[in-house]
Amino acid sequence: MANSSKDKQKNIAKHVAIIMDGNGRWAISNSLNISKGHSKGVEIVRDIVEESVKQNIASLTLYAFSSENWSRPKPEIDAIKKLVVKAINEQVTDLKKQKVKLKFFGEIEDFGSKILSKIEEAEAATNEYEPVLNLNVALGYGGRQDIVNLTKTISSKVKDGLITLEQIDENMISDFSSSPVEDVDLLIRTGGDRRISNFLLYQIAYTEISFVNKYWPDFTKEDFVECIDNFKTVSRRFGKRI
Numbered sequence: 001m002a003n004s005s006k007d008k009q010k011n012i013a014k015h016v017a018i019i020m021d022g023n024g025r026w027a028i029s030n031s032l033n034i035s036k037g038h039s040k041g042v043e044i045v046r047d048i049v050e051e052s053v054k055q056n057i058a059s060l061t062l063y064a065f066s067s068e069n070w071s072r073p074k075p076e077i078d079a080i081k082k083l084v085v086k087a088i089n090e091q092v093t094d095l096k097k098q099k100v101k102l103k104f105f106g107e108i109e110d111f112g113s114k115i116l117s118k119i120e121e122a123e124a125a126t127n128e129y130e131p132v133l134n135l136n137v138a139l140g141y142g143g144r145q146d147i148v149n150l151t152k153t154i155s156s157k158v159k160d161g162l163i164t165l166e167q168i169d170e171n172m173i174s175d176f177s178s179s180p181v182e183d184v185d186l187l188i189r190t191g192g193d194r195r196i197s198n199f200l201l202y203q204i205a206y207t208e209i210s211f212v213n214k215y216w217p218d219f220t221k222e223d224f225v226e227c228i229d230n231f232k233t234v235s236r237r238f239g240k241r242i
Contacts, residue, residue, distance in 0.1 A: 011232045013186040016052065017061040019199055021191030022215030035079035040217035042087045046094070051221045052133055053098050055228060059134040061181050063199050067107065067142030084115055084139070088122045101131035105179045106141030136181050143201030150176040177202060186231045190216045208234050
């Protein structure tokens, strides 16, 4: 049975996460250097952030660089590092105008002191107001490593007598996660692949997933809105019988 219009209005995506896949393949398909694909991808991020504000989305979380991406060729990694700095320099002003709060998470220290310092400056600059949108960017992030890290942290606190086994619950797991994000309503993956690639494994337990065949540089605001609109029609049962 189709959802009523009243039900659809309640089904709002407050937290959207995106696996931005396909920059390299887009560049190759257009006979361009791989770095051009990543540059074009950053332009798309700007568009999607603007649309997220218009759609009244509370949080947008982007998978920019996974822990596995370190295995890519050094020239590509170096280009991505430069692009991180460039994107921050060019977009923080616009983020402030839109009252977007920027937060990076993952093994950021692996990117070096220069980028870490730039990230800290950007976070501080966008933390001076009540945000319209929380923009979370995963850099050097891996879901499995996140779970390993929080397990070590909680185990250490139990060993030291700071918490008991009985106190460990889902809220504590979320609190000790390295990612600053809560449960995801909608996960979008571009690029045509149908997998979650070690992203937010704990937070996407009941996430609706939209796989898009387009490469990320070809993803548009209209595609984004379509994913959000499709989400509104989904019956979210969370294991219940409705």
